[in-house]
Amino acid sequence: MPDQQTYHGSCHCGAVRYEAKSDPITQAMSCNCSMCRRKGTLLAFIPAADFTLETGESALADYQFNRQMIHHLFCRTCGVTSFARGVMPDGTPMVALNVRCIDEIDPETLTINRVDGKSF
Numbered sequence: 001m002p003d004q005q006t007y008h009g010s011c012h013c014g015a016v017r018y019e020a021k022s023d024p025i026t027q028a029m030s031c032n033c034s035m036c037r038r039k040g041t042l043l044a045f046i047p048a049a050d051f052t053l054e055t056g057e058s059a060l061a062d063y064q065f066n067r068q069m070i071h072h073l074f075c076r077t078c079g080v081t082s083f084a085r086g087v088m089p090d091g092t093p094m095v096a097l098n099v100r101c102i103d104e105i106d107p108e109t110l111t112i113n114r115v116d117g118k119s120f
C-alpha cells in the first residue's frame, strides 16, 4: 500500500515505545465504556502484524475486565496507556493505538467517531 505511514508512539516516561504502520490516520474512536471514559483514550485499530514494540514489554502492566477480550496495557512507571492488545471479531490479533500518544498525530485534527461501548 503506497500510502502507508509510519507512526511512533510512547508512554510519558519513554519506557514504552512503539512503531506502527497504517494508512494515514485521520479518524479515531472515542468510546464511552467504563474504561475509556475514565482514561480519555482515542483509539485507532491496526493489525498486530503492523505493530512493533521497540522497547517496554517488561515495563507494561496488564489490566482486564468484563469479558477479558482486551489487554489494557499501561506503563508501570508513568501509568500511561499508549496501546492495547486484542483480537478482531475474526480472531486476527490487533492493536488499539491510543492516538494521543503518537508523535505524528494532533488529536485535535482527527475526526472522532463516538462508539457506544457502554452498551456492548
Ligand SMILES: [Zn+2]
Pocket (backbone or CB within 6 Å): 011, 012, 013, 014, 015, 016, 075, 076, 077, 078, 079, 080
Ligand atoms: Zn512510562
